[in-house]
Each structure stands twice: as C-alpha cells, then as structure tokens.
Amino acid sequence: MNLFYLRHHYQSVVRSTSFDGEVLAFIIIAILFGSSIALTYDQLEFYAGSTSEFFFQREINYHLFLMLYLFLDLLIRLVYRRPLPKLKYYVLWNSASKQIASQYLFTSLFGIMPFVLAITMFIVAFKANEWLGTTAMITVGAWWLSNHFVGLISQFANSKIKTFIVIALFLTVLIQWLLPSLHIGHSLINPLIACVMLAISALLAYHMVKSSIEKREVHEEQGKSGLLESLPVLSFKNPVFQLEWALLVRNKRTRSNLLLGLISVLFLPFLVDGKTEWMMTTLIFFITTGFFIIQHGVYSLGWEGSYFDFLITNISPSNFIKTRYLFYAGTCVVGLLFASIPTMINGLSWTSLFVLFLYNVGVTIPLVLYRSTLNRTKIVLTENSFMNYSGMMTGPIFVSSFLVTLLPLFIYGIGQAVIGENAIYLLGLMGIVGLMLFNPITDLIAKKYHSKKYHLSQSFKS
C-alpha cells in the first residue's frame, strides 16, 4: 500500500511551526480536561439517575444520559469544521484516490478536538460498562466513531444529504427512545444498530472523500460551508449584527476561540466548590459569563480592522458600537446559560453567577470596547487559535486582558474589606448602573471611535 498521504501528512504536522505548541496543548488539555472529568466522575452517576431506588428506572436514566451524551457529541462534530486536506497536491502527484481517502479518514481521527472528544468518550464508555455492561460500552464506542464519520460527511455533503442525515439520526434516536428493547445495554440489538450505523457512515464518508478527490473538487476546499457558517444567510434584521456573526463563525481563529470557550465554561465551575475562597469563585464566575469578551472582545478591531473603514459600508460608529455591545451581551447570556448547569450541579450559588453576568454586561463590555480603539495589531483570522497567541502580547490587548480580569477582583477585594462577602453584590450593582447608562456610554465610546478614525484607518492596512 502506498502510504504517501500518511507520510506527507505526518511530515506536514511534525514540521509545522506550531507543532511544539500543539503537543504542549495536547498535554495541557489532557491534564485539565481529564482531571476535571475525573473530579466529576461520581457526579456522572448521580445525574445519570443511580439515586433512583428502582433498577428499571435507573436503567432508563442511564440510557437517556448516554443518548444525551452521544447527541451532544454529534452536535459538536456537526458544528466543528475539520481542516480539509489539500487534495490538489495529491491529485497532481497522481496518488490513488482510494488510498488518499482511506488514509485521510484515518488521520481525521487525530487532532486536538477529536482528542478532547475521545477523552470524554473513554470516560463515559467506562462508566457505561460499569452501569449497563460491556454491550453498553461497545454501543457508546461505536456510536462515537459513527458520529465522527457523520461529522466528516457533513463537511463534504450537500444540503440534501445533510438534511437526510439529520432526519435519519432523529428517527433512530426516536425509535430507540420509544422502544425499551432498544435501550442501550438492554440487549445486543443496540450495539448491532450502532455498528451498522458505524459501517454505513464510514463507507459513506470514504465514498464522499474519494469522490471529492476524483471529481477534482480542489477549489471547493475552503469554500464549503459548515453548519455554523451557513447560519448568517438567515439574515438578521441588522446587517452589522449579521456581520458580527459571520466574523465569528467563518474564521478559524474566532470559531475555535468560541468552541474552546464554550467547552471551558462547562467545566470551569467544577474547579471550585462551596468551601473555595470567594475571590476564586468570583473569578471563575467572571470568566464563565464573560468567556467571549475576554477571549474575543479584547481583540476587537484587531479581527476586522483590516477591512473596516466606516466608509464604504456607511456604518456609523454609533451603530457599530451598539450592535457590538448587544452581540457581546448575547454571548454573556450564552455563557450564563452554559455555566448554569455545572454551577447548579456543583451546588454553587446561581445568584452569584448571575451577579457576575450583570457585571460583565454592564461594565466589562464597555470597558473592552472603549479600550479597543487602542488596538493596532492585525490578527490573522485563518489560523487556529490553539496555542496561537498572535497579537496577545501587544500592549493594548495584553493590558485589556489583565485590566478586565483584575478589575472585578480588585473591586471585590475592596468591597469585601468593607461589607464582607456581600461585596459580590457591589459588582452586580455596578453592572446594573452600566446597563442603565447604556446610551450615554455607547455614545461616549462612539465619540472615541470617531476621534480615532484616522488612527483606525491606518493601523490595520497592510
């Protein structure tokens, strides 16, 4: 067998300038992600329903839990867009398409996101074995692999096939839900269904990759839209809002920032418990509800400054600022919703989480927007965000990151000295005041943008 693609892929990974960083990222993610899941290992059982005194009820709960996990895994795969191989090289060098396709399918199993999903799968599969036996473990493993191939198919497929996949999966889940005999771990039928799905999805993925190579669809490599990327066509009322969304989901760096942020939001609340120092809890709640502003917002204008001139599009600074403010506030709501589940599971105060959400919306967002006029570094959008700190060490972005993170802790520290643990409500109060002053604050920031228009026009031009 000609392993040309595999060898070339290996070399391209190893010789990549970011290879060291990626290896380090693998290790850090494995430690952080693995340990945080291990810490919550017992809670998996609790929330899967083992507390029920009736075994049959527990079995149903286990089944539902595993189905939910597999569904979420699939959802991530449909949203996460894998880098496609540069097929044209292999076409030009006349390698056999079937060999390229099979080797591509193999290499697609590796990468940071598949690695993160694999850690989760191993833990859940072991737990499934403990709960419902070996058949359940096999079922989870087979579905997980099937999810992987379905994710690949969705990258190559047209909208009709995508729709078919979604309907087929929905029906399969529905049938499994309705028929107790098909519940995971109940009988051998379930692993059988999972294995059949795996075989079909693997074959279909293989066929689609191979056909893509044979049809010389080399120019489609970057142009195809994933689920997230196609959403902007839904046309928001405000075109600037639509632009914000497109910026976020159609660029590798911003998109991976978002996904990383969402994953971290789910796990961060488990790093603290009721006995943890409140300062630490405040920090965690600040990060979880403000994950997007800290990761994305501080780069404001660095992402889009290269094309933005407030000129050709007639976007007024005021419209731009208000839209961006609301967009960022929306991401804080997402952070709040995502963090609410682990916060409540971990027995932490949801009120405190909400207070930090208010603070982020009312204080952190305007602070980040105001400081963004000082940004002058153009950030490359088409590179992954893993271990990619391009632009991070430049003055304004570095300062913004620290300023926005340390400020609530500083305020909380002072407040704590005066009013004790209720100091957290001081942050919430500041957030409410910030929201009440939405119009004057955004007008002030718009004025600042206007006064910096020449600086902004020149900073980002290559």
Added chain:
Amino acid sequence: MIKIQNLTKSFNGISALSIEDLEIHPGECVGIVGNNGAGKTTFFKSVLDLLKPDSGFVAVEDVHVNISADWQNHLNAFIDESFLIEFLKPKEYLTFILKMKKSQFDVEELLANYSDFSNKDITENKKYIRDLSTGTKVRIGVLSILAGDPKYMIMDEPFAHLDPTSQAKLRKLIRAQKEKGRCVIVSSHNLQNIAESCDRVILIEAGQVKYDVEVNDVNMRKLGAYFDN
C-alpha cells in the same frame, strides 16, 4: 462638486500631497495618472477622509469630509481589496453593502443591471471573497460602489488586475456612468485605459497637480512623452 483647496499632507517631513485648488464636477470622468509614489493613493485617501490632512480641506457637495459623514451618501469608493469583507461570499457582500446604503435595489437587480460585469464567478460563487482571484475581487469592489446610486465614484487602479476583456468592460461601464450623470474618478498606470474612458486627465507628480487637461490626442501624446522620459 468635489472641491479641494490648499490640501497638504506630509509624512516624516516629506511632502506627499500639495494641491492648491481642484474642482471635480458631477458628470465628469477624471483619470488620475502618475508614477508609483506620486501621491495618487494619498490623494484618494484624503478625499475619503482616511488621512488627516496637514492643512486645507476636501468638500463633497459643500460638506467638508472631516466634519460630517453626510458626503458618504454621495460618494462610493473602491481603493483596494482590503476594503472587501473577506469572509463573506460575493453576493452576501453586495447585499450587505446595499443594505448599509439603504438602497432601493436588491442584489439581483444590481447584478442584472451590470450583468456584463458580473460573471458567474460572482453571481454563483459559493466561496468566500478571500478565496477568490484578485481580478474577481476587483470586480466585486467595482460592483459594490455602484450600490446606492452614488453621484461620485472613486476607483484606485481598478484595471491593474483585470484581464483584457474585463478591462474593456470596465471602460465601457465607466463611460456609461458618465452618461448617467455620475462622476467617476479613476487612477491607472495605463494611459490607454484613461484615454478610452475619461474626458479629463490629471497628472500627479510629487503630490502636486502637474497637468490637468482634457483628454484628446495631443494631450495624451504629451502625457505619453512625459512617461517615456
């Protein structure tokens, strides 16, 4: 009318632009020529309020561009590809521009009106702008400035990356704008393109207006001789 008076701009003490008095009227097609570094782009950027002049002013329809943004309702410009939004598809970008300009036309009408200039690579392309060829990007940029029915249009070196057929179409398009009473200001290194699409030509040298003449055989020969020497 676009009025420029006592406009100066220097970088690190070196004068990049110094225009005493210049007027450009609606319905004119003005070609801006000059060697690299002569100050053509600095001139455009000053007109578009992207650069802060050291002195003087630019007024579009009596509105000083650095004081109010109202002039943007009358003037559209395409300076280079960095003005395009790279992660939108061609039609999405044009739709976005039309929406921002609050145009009465939708994108299909715009493309139909300029079907000669909008090939399938624009109308049916599913790729993002960043994945397109430079020539296609230029054509998208040109189409984008036709959105919103502007009175004045500015294009910096639009011919540079276009194939001969597209260059001919662009010349035709510029002439058609003149017939509609619009003013087009276009720069080019190719005198032939200016001669075939404009009725007035301005030669910029070291930031100053060296010639400001009507396009005719005699003047174009003079300009040709200037560049030959």
